[in-house]
Amino acid sequence: MTDHNAPTSVGIVTPQVASFNEPLQLSNGGQLDEYQLVYETYGTLNPAKSNAVLICHALSGHHHAAGYHSETDKRPGWWDHYIGPNKPIDTNKFFVVALNNLGGCHGSTGPNTINPATGKLWGSDFPVLRVRDWVNSQARLLDSLGIEKLAAVIGGSLGGMQAMRWTLEYPHRVGACVVVASAMKLSSQNIAFNNIARSAISKDPEWHNGHFYQVDSKPRTGLSLARKIAHVTYLSDDVMGERFGRELKSGDFTLGTHSDYEFQVESYLNYQGASFAETFDANTYMLMTRALDYFDLAREYNDDPAIAFSHAECPFLVISFTTDWRFSPQRSREIVEALLAAGKKVTFADIESSYGHDAFLLPNDRYEALFKGFMNNVAKQLAGGNNDAR
Amino acid sequence: MSQNSLLGVTTMRVDLDIIRRWVQPNSRVLDLGCGDGSLMEMLTSDGHTCIGLEINPINIQACVEKGLSVIEQNLDLGLDNFADKSIDMVVMTQTLQAVHYPDKVLQELLRVGREGVVAFPNFANWRCRYYLGFRGRMPVSKFMPYSWYDTPNIHFCTILDFEQLCRDLGISIVERVVVDEQGNSDWLTRYLPNIFGTTAIYRIKR
Numbered sequence: 001m002t003d004h005n006a007p008t009s010v011g012i013v014t015p016q017v018a019s020f021n022e023p024l025q026l027s028n029g030g031q032l033d034e035y036q037l038v039y040e041t042y043g044t045l046n047p048a049k050s051n052a053v054l055i056c057h058a059l060s061g062h063h064h065a066a067g068y069h070s071e072t073d074k075r076p077g078w079w080d081h082y083i084g085p086n087k088p089i090d091t092n093k094f095f096v097v098a099l100n101n102l103g104g105c106h107g108s109t110g111p112n113t114i115n116p117a118t119g120k121l122w123g124s125d126f127p128v129l130r131v132r133d134w135v136n137s138q139a140r141l142l143d144s145l146g147i148e149k150l151a152a153v154i155g156g157s158l159g160g161m162q163a164m165r166w167t168l169e170y171p172h173r174v175g176a177c178v179v180v181a182s183a184m185k186l187s188s189q190n191i192a193f194n195n196i197a198r199s200a201i202s203k204d205p206e207w208h209n210g211h212f213y214q215v216d217s218k219p220r221t222g223l224s225l226a227r228k229i230a231h232v233t234y235l236s237d238d239v240m241g242e243r244f245g246r247e248l249k250s251g252d253f254t255l256g257t258h259s260d261y262e263f264q265v266e267s268y269l270n271y272q273g274a275s276f277a278e279t280f281d282a283n284t285y286m287l288m289t290r291a292l293d294y295f296d297l298a299r300e301y302n303d304d305p306a307i308a309f310s311h312a313e314c315p316f317l318v319i320s321f322t323t324d325w326r327f328s329p330q331r332s333r334e335i336v337e338a339l340l341a342a343g344k345k346v347t348f349a350d351i352e353s354s355y356g357h358d359a360f361l362l363p364n365d366r367y368e369a370l371f372k373g374f375m376n377n378v379a380k381q382l383a384g385g386n387n388d389a390r
Numbered sequence: 391m392s393q394n395s396l397l398g399v400t401t402m403r404v405d406l407d408i409i410r411r412w413v414q415p416n417s418r419v420l421d422l423g424c425g426d427g428s429l430m431e432m433l434t435s436d437g438h439t440c441i442g443l444e445i446n447p448i449n450i451q452a453c454v455e456k457g458l459s460v461i462e463q464n465l466d467l468g469l470d471n472f473a474d475k476s477i478d479m480v481v482m483t484q485t486l487q488a489v490h491y492p493d494k495v496l497q498e499l500l501r502v503g504r505e506g507v508v509a510f511p512n513f514a515n516w517r518c519r520y521y522l523g524f525r526g527r528m529p530v531s532k533f534m535p536y537s538w539y540d541t542p543n544i545h546f547c548t549i550l551d552f553e554q555l556c557r558d559l560g561i562s563i564v565e566r567v568v569v570d571e572q573g574n575s576d577w578l579t580r581y582l583p584n585i586f587g588t589t590a591i592y593r594i595k596r
Contacts, residue, residue, distance in 0.1 A: 346459060373455040
């Protein structure tokens with residue numbers, strides 16, 4: 001395992017806060033008068049400010065993508081396998097910006113922050129956000145850092161949706177786009193899973209219509225159940241079989257006896273659900289899953305993804321994983337087909353992995369090599385060392 | 391999917407050089423079974439826009455490192471992700487013999503491409519004939535290093551076979567170059583191509 005002294009770790013990192021008081025117009029017709037975004041950066045911005053890479057996070061992600069917060073921090077950021085010196089997103093070459101999206105619950109303005117109009121926590125009154133609202137707020141963050149053009153915008157899952165939206169909304173500000181385990185829109189099955197998750201939360205008596213903070217409570221049962229459902233869909237049947245099988249955590253099945261038993265997989269899910277319910281905000285979960293459901297890359301482009309992508313100006317890397325059934329390889333192939341029809345430069349690989357959707361976060365030799373190969377070329381283009389105009 | 395090792399490197403270069411001459415300026419080129427991207431790299435430097443399809447992860451990695459556009463795709467499943475006549479030139483070198491449905495791949499090739507180039511090893515070459523005819527064994531040489539049971543080359547054909555298939559499918563042959571192991575096209579390969587030719591390179595269209 002890596003540690004903060006490892007040569008491939010970005011080491012100890014400190015989150016920063018950017019405050020904005022120019023109103024942000026939202027796609028639901030409303031606006032946010034003022035807001036904060038918490039973010040981290042890794043690597044060094046070059047004098048030309050041309051080597052910035054934006055990391056867009058997924059449903060339960062946040063600004064802490066790499067490194068450690070302290071010497072005693074046990075776990076690194078959520079994408080530490082892929083961000084750091086000599087890693088695919090090489091911090092020797094790139095200046096990496098990772099933020100917590102608006103509506104998040106890790107420090108950026110969201111449901112668990114104060115609504116200036118009422119002086120109380122926003123709760124479920126926080127505006128409904130769509131992916132493009134995140135993209136617009138991310139663009140403001142880059143403005144504040146003096147970054148006009150990104151070397152690359154990168155995201156997995158819901159993050160991939162943001163990355164793709166970037167290439168349509170701010171085509172001249174994106175040098176390359178990496179879309180991992182994502183989709184141009186969710187399938188009906190995917191929306192159904194999100195609906196079940198939201199129902200689990202909203203049916204929890206402690207939900208209080210999203211104003212549970214007022215009664216100093218949390219819909220732990222609902223959020224935990226939502227997480228457990230999602231977690232199962234992020235894994236594959238095979239990997240669950242390998243990891244847990246039918247092993248018992250406690251009890252046994254000896255004939256003629258009775259003892260309470262618990263399967264390993266139950267113990268694991270109970271733990272995952274409970275710890276998530278403590279650290280994550282139920283309103284944020286509602287908001288993020290709704291943004292996922294709403295997202296449809298081509299909706300405003302006559303439902304034609306090729307027309308949508310005709311607005312993009314950068315090369316793309318699209319990656320899927322063979323056992324991912326939540327964002328299946330077919331969804332990625334659809335992205336590729338649209339990019340080809342739009343005449344864009346695209347590279348696609350379907351990476352062999354047994355880890356399902358979770359694979360995009362986990363170590364995988366082929367995924368790492370491919371990602372690194374692509375990013376090295378992004379860096380070469382920046383350096384201007386590559387004179388062919390591919 | 392591309393099996394460069396079927397042929398000597400020198401032959402391969404000649405084969406690429408011939409193809410290079412056949413591509414019109416500023417073309418959009420699709421390379422089916424693009425291998426490590428050697429041909430695409432050459433054509434890109436000529437100013438063409440290239441996309442490669444490949445199923446071997448090692449080859450895909452090589453293309454990515456060269457900064458080329460490559461898509462992981464099994465040719466036997468068709469080219470549904472490409473619209474009719476969306477490509478100026480579709481190239482397939484040393485791949486025809488490795489697909490499950492060569493006839494369907496050829497038809498797909500000319501559906502998406504205005505023109506196509508196909509290069510394949512000629513199984514009726516005198517060395518193969520000698521191997522099979524006198525030794526009674528499937529040909530194995532430095533040019534065809536695989537044993538019959540573990541070869542990716544499952545659909546070898548001859549020059550006559552290929553031309554018959556083109557007639558059957560209504561494909562017209564615009565140009566043909568047949569070369570020997572050294573990559574030369576001399577009087578022997580010109581007059582008796584199906585005996586002395588090692589590699590046949592065709593420019594085809596509908």
